[in-house]
Amino acid sequence: MSGTFEVKAVVNNVTIDDAGTVTGIAWPFGKPDSYGDLIEPTAFKFAPEVPMIVEHEQRQVVGIWNAHTVTDKGLEVKGRLFVEGIGPAREARRRLVAGSMSGLSIGYQLHEHKARPEGGRVLTDLTITEISLCRRPVHPDARTLEVKSIIEGTSMENELKKEPVVEQKSDPVASPEEMKALKARMDKLEAKANRPLAANNNHPNGDNDNSEKKAFVSYLRRGIERISPDEVKALTVSTDANGGYLAPEEFGSELIRLLNEYSPIRSYARVVNISAPEIKYPRRVSGTAATWVAETDDRTESGMTFEQVTLTPFELATFTDVSNQLLEDNAYGLEGELLADYAESFGKTEGVAFVKGTGTGQPKGIMTATGIKEVKTGVAATFPTSNPADVIIGMYHQIATSHAQNGAWLMNRNTLSVIRQWKDGTGRYLVLDPITAGGVMTLLGRPIVEMPDMDDIGAGKFPILFGDLSGYRIIDRVGLSTLRDPYSLAGKGQVRFHARKRVGADVTHPDRFVKLKVAA
Incomplete structure (x- = not known):
């Protein structure tokens, strides 16, 4: 996985003064995030310049991170908002003060990792390329500690209510030379953010217009036989092991975000991706049996016994029919309609199974599991x-x-x-x-x-x-796969889009x- 770009969002203890800096813990140690991942304290490397952005929007640079320290608590970072220069930075400060945005999210190139016995990974070597201010952290303990502004004479919303924790600095005014250097640095970061992005998991290619997504939309509207070879190459093809069809990564990721609205248990349960027909976990049934003995008495056997918990993924499928005229007339929001249809069908069906599923042909529901x-x-x-x-x-x-x-x-x-x-x-x-x-x-x-x-x-x-x-x-075997069928309903002037995934679940x-x- 060398070079893989990933994002970890790790909220609420904010104090404010006039010095113009943001301080927080970008990654806490000792506790895994909701995906079961840990990062070793020695794993961190940093790009020469780490921009401060909002929600990983590359064109919205609102500051610069200029200090980082690995402590017992975690990776502590310190940066400065460009509140004196650009509107997005002032808006970011307003949201931080109001408490509506108080998480931190690191974007990094992953070089090395190892598996955790409890599930998830231990990341051992990575390079941080960005740190973003965000609303929804993946790690519950990552938080913004201090938010400070260089704006004078302006009261932000809710700022007066936090008056008891306001700090005062003796000299908050930057010199003209510092301002000139800061603006030059900001211009450099903004120019860098506007360049085409390298290929990685977040950005599939280096084109600003994202030709992969355009190719997928062309495939949905016209079929594989009517798109150019370059557009075919732009599509991501699922591996044979997954048995998937042409589908770009953005559509699979967006479906998962929508699933959380219909099936909130996904946001709290442990979700694992597997590559086999099933997965088995050993579970201890009985432990050791320690007894009091004299110095030379015989010792008793421990009696430790185990059983296996087997989780099997089941197939979930649906389809959507769209008329040829709607596909040909580009005014139709095809992508949004398909996502909404799939999210509703998959989410509602999956949500019922996670609660009341029988375990036969569908996941085992948490309310039907034995032993509770x-x-x-x-x-x-x-x-x-x-x-x-x-x-x-x-x-x-x-x-x-x-x-x-x-x-x-x-x-x-x-x-x-x-x-x-x-x-x-x-x-x-x-x-x-x-x-x-x-x-x-x-x-x-x-x-x-x-x-x-x-x-x-x-x-x-x-x-x-x-x-x-x-x-x-919850185990996910195959993510969303999409198949365009232009033949079954050709006589009715319609195209059928099939979607499927394989998922299983049980109480462990x-x-x-x-x-x-x-x-x-």
Whole structure:
């Protein structure tokens, strides 16, 4: 994987003063990100100039990173926003102050890595080429520590509310020579960002207009037999092992982002890509049996036993029919329509399976898996009238502390409506609304995830699940593959587009979960 370009977004402790710098932890150590990846402290190298950009938009350079230090906490970086020179930098500062953008994301060329036994990778050699300000981090502990501005006489939104943590610097004004050098450096970075980009995973080729995407759109509209040889070469061909068809990488990535809207469990469970028909994990059933013995007594056998957990991917498929006239008339937003259609079909079907799947011909759902503890309401078809929250508290304490501290509540919107009306003895609601934009609601200090496919409250139903969702594993065997069929519906003036993928899932650690059963 030498030279592979990757992105890691790793939010909220912001202080402000007048010095004009941004400080944060671009990558924390000791804890893997949501993909299970770790980076060794000795792995980091840096390009001669590392630009500060927003959401990895190469043409939106808002500053420069000029210092980096590897500490016990992680990779600490320090840079400066160009707030005195360009509007995007001032807008970035406004969003940082408001708290709507407080994550950091590193873009890097990966040279070497090794597999982690727990899943994911350990990155051992990489070169950082950019560090971006972002909203949604992959690593939960990466955050912006300080945001400072050189703007004078301007109050930003919410800035007055944070007055107790404002720092003052004695000399925030840059000299004319410093300003001239800074602007020259900014012009150089902007010119560099406007050049055609080298081929990598984020940017498929060096053309600004992205000929790969144009080739795929031409293939969808006119078929492989009517596009030029150069356009055919621009398409990415799935490997024989995947059994795929022509499809550019952007479409597969965009589908995954849309899937999270319909199937939020993907955002919390452990997702693994495999290249075999199935994957097996060893699971310890019983541990060692230590006993007290005298100095010369016989020792007892440990009795450690194991079993295997086998995860198998199943095929998920759909198709969309589009008329030839719509394909020929370029006013039709084909790409967006196909993405929306695939996302809805795949996302809804996959989401139901991840919750209630039988495991036969489809993934095993988290609510149908065996071995998960149950807590009952004790009242037929509903919660107890007095102190209903006692049932929830009992659930929280049914699993180990380490799992409960990483746990999340799963329920649908109807159940959440009932829970949100519960109050304590002082009249305070037990479900706390987020205090920042884009945050999550919490119950007993743990986040609530709305799962539309969970049961409603009713006799014999399971409306709530609590646990550490890393104990539910999703395996992706084949990503989105697309096949254009111009023949089946030729007599009706239509072209059929087939889409398929292979995915499986099952609970690997049932001890990390507990579910609520409403009494019959």
